[in-house]
Amino acid sequence: MPTTSSSCVYDCIVVGSGNAGSCAALSAKDSGCARVLIVDKCSPDWVGGNGYFTAGAHRTVHDGLHDLLPIVCNVEAGSNLASKIDMDPYTAADFTNDILRLGDGRSDPALVRTVVENSRETIQWLHDRVNMSFTFSFNRQAYLVDGRQKFWGGMVLSTEEGGKGVIAAHQAALKEAGIEVWFDTPVTELITEEAVILASGGYEASRALRGKYLGSEWEQAKVRGTPHNTGDGMTLAQAVGARLTGDFTGCHSTCWDFDAPDDTGDRQLSNQYTKSGYTLGIMINADGMRFVDEGEDFRNYTYAKFGKEVLKQPGGFAWQVWDSRTTPWLRKEEYSDDVVRKVWADSVEELAEKLAADGLWNTTQFLNTMKSYNDAVAAFSQESASTKWDPAVKDGLSTQSSAKQLLLPKSNWALPISSPPFLAVKITCGITFTFGGLAIDPETAGVLLDKTGKSIPGLFCTGELVGGLFYGNYPGGSGLTAGAVFGRKAGIEAGKVGQ
Numbered sequence: 001m002p003t004t005s006s007s008c009v010y011d012c013i014v015v016g017s018g019n020a021g022s023c024a025a026l027s028a029k030d031s032g033c034a035r036v037l038i039v040d041k042c043s044p045d046w047v048g049g050n051g052y053f054t055a056g057a058h059r060t061v062h063d064g065l066h067d068l069l070p071i072v073c074n075v076e077a078g079s080n081l082a083s084k085i086d087m088d089p090y091t092a093a094d095f096t097n098d099i100l101r102l103g104d105g106r107s108d109p110a111l112v113r114t115v116v117e118n119s120r121e122t123i124q125w126l127h128d129r130v131n132m133s134f135t136f137s138f139n140r141q142a143y144l145v146d147g148r149q150k151f152w153g154g155m156v157l158s159t160e161e162g163g164k165g166v167i168a169a170h171q172a173a174l175k176e177a178g179i180e181v182w183f184d185t186p187v188t189e190l191i192t193e194e195a196v197i198l199a200s201g202g203y204e205a206s207r208a209l210r211g212k213y214l215g216s217e218w219e220q221a222k223v224r225g226t227p228h229n230t231g232d233g234m235t236l237a238q239a240v241g242a243r244l245t246g247d248f249t250g251c252h253s254t255c256w257d258f259d260a261p262d263d264t265g266d267r268q269l270s271n272q273y274t275k276s277g278y279t280l281g282i283m284i285n286a287d288g289m290r291f292v293d294e295g296e297d298f299r300n301y302t303y304a305k306f307g308k309e310v311l312k313q314p315g316g317f318a319w320q321v322w323d324s325r326t327t328p329w330l331r332k333e334e335y336s337d338d339v340v341r342k343v344w345a346d347s348v349e350e351l352a353e354k355l356a357a358d359g360l361w362n363t364t365q366f367l368n369t370m371k372s373y374n375d376a377v378a379a380f381s382q383e384s385a386s387t388k389w390d391p392a393v394k395d396g397l398s399t400q401s402s403a404k405q406l407l408l409p410k411s412n413w414a415l416p417i418s419s420p421p422f423l424a425v426k427i428t429c430g431i432t433f434t435f436g437g438l439a440i441d442p443e444t445a446g447v448l449l450d451k452t453g454k455s456i457p458g459l460f461c462t463g464e465l466v467g468g469l470f471y472g473n474y475p476g477g478s479g480l481t482a483g484a485v486f487g488r489k490a491g492i493e494a495g496k497v498g499q
């Protein structure tokens with residue numbers, strides 16, 4: 001991609017109109033690049049890449065409620081609501097530890113340090129410069145327990161209108177800054193005369209590359225977001241000698257509506273196809289077996305790896321199952337009647353029969369699984385009567401007692417599933433983004449040459465295309481923050497090119 005055209009000259013060209021690319025473009029403009037251009041291969045109605053499909057969740061280091069109140073628009077300081085919020089600080093050590101422990105210590109520590117140390121300042125920049133409308137994420141990250149909004153899982157910020165709001169804010173800021181966006185413009189070659197910032201996402205929307213790197217079963221995974229992230233950035237950068245790095249056998253994937261489209265996200269329902277209510281119930285496959293510890297950790301520490309587990313099941317699907325105790329706690333945006341196909345039944349036998357018509361082939365095992373789960377829960381509560389169900393903490397309410405243990409435990413939030421009506425929802429695996437990508441300098445976001453490990457002059461990278469940050473799993477809300485952190489850095493460095 002030349003940074004010149006017959007009619008105009010650009011100081012910086014950004015490839016990709018998502019969150020990371022938009023941050024990079026604005027930062028480049030503010031850092032002295034007089035003319036900045038964003039190019040995207042999508043049509044205008046697909047602007048924003050995966051950023052559009054997000055829930056707008058942003059993970060950041062913070063000092064507790066008082067630190068973030070000034071930047072959120074849904075709670076006022078001193079209000080009655082503010083007085084009912086319990087929100088622990090989330091320290092740099094917490095954030096660092098979350099990325100490292102979920103990645104089994106494989107993440108590049110320098111990349112992690114950069115994201116963590118710049119996270120809070122970058123959130124402030126998004127608020128002040130991009131005019132991002134942050135909210136406290138009551139619906140996703142807090143439970144109302146004993147009259148108090150208790151936040152859990154380290155992540156508290158979302159945005160008004162989720163990802164749609166994120167991209168609308170970026171578009172407005174880019175327009176105001178005079179940054180052009182060319183759509184229907186796929187980049188096919190890199191010729192860096194000035195600065196080029198690659199922000200063209202991962203390869204999750206390419207069946208061929210999923211098959212090549214992740215394994216043939218991944219060809220069947222559904223795409224949760226844009227159909228345009230087909231690994232072009234990797235190919236383009238490799239052609240100029242860039243180094244690949246990171247987890248090429250891993251990706252972010254979630255429990256996803258079985259009835260969602262196959263190869264693309266849906267701009268209307270968007271993230272509502274996510275099905276993250278498994279901590280409130282159990283998941284059972286077509287063999288009638290459970291296959292993960294649904295209560296292993298808070299949802300936002302397990303959801304990004306459970307898609308892979310669903311894909312491994314016979315047929316690549318499963319059901320989430322609840323009873324009347326927990327169905328009222330399911331998130332409306334994911335489980336309301338107009339969003340998902342529900343199977344209701346007045347008994348477990350009836351439920352098994354109905355699911356048999358939809359792919360459950362071992363109803364006997366399904367009933368056995370339900371019974372042994374309920375027996376184990378009952379044995380635990382007999383032994384530990386003082387342990388109370390609390391979805392806002394890891395409550396230790398489990399299937400494991402001295403009297404009875406399951407081979408596959410449910411470690412927290414293990415309520416019986418015995419009170420009709422019963423509800424089941426069919427799920428499959430939705431792929432979000434891929435973890436392997438380009439090696440960058442953590443300070444400058446410069447793309448590294450494979451041969452020397454030195455930065456390629458004028459070439460930078462941010463967002464999903466960066467490799468080495470996440471391995472195997474991912475703490476929810478880190479992608480938008482990481483893309484913004486490296487986008488800002490790339491923009492600042494682009495401003496230095498040619499000076």
Ligand SMILES: Cc1cc2nc3c(=O)[nH]c(=O)nc-3n(C[C@H](O)[C@H](O)[C@H](O)COP(=O)(O)OP(=O)(O)OC[C@H]3O[C@@H](n4cnc5c(N)ncnc54)[C@H](O)[C@@H]3O)c2cc1C
Pocket residue numbers: 015016017018019020021039040041042046047048049050051052053054055056057058059185186187188199200201202224225226228229230232233270271432433462463464465476477478479480481483
């Ligand atoms: C359903 C869903 C929910 C999510 N929720 C969250 C969340 O709440 N919080 C969070 O932190 N993360 C979330 N994520 C992850 C998040 O979307 C990404 O981490 C982040 O948006 C990546 O930004 P990006 O700019 O790198 O890529 P994208 O936003 O995907 O942008 C890449 C752009 O590059 C363009 N492109 C590709 N190839 C070319 C080419 N050859 N030429 C020109 N343009 C090209 C694409 O068309 C696309 O517009 C979610 C993702 C999905 C799919």
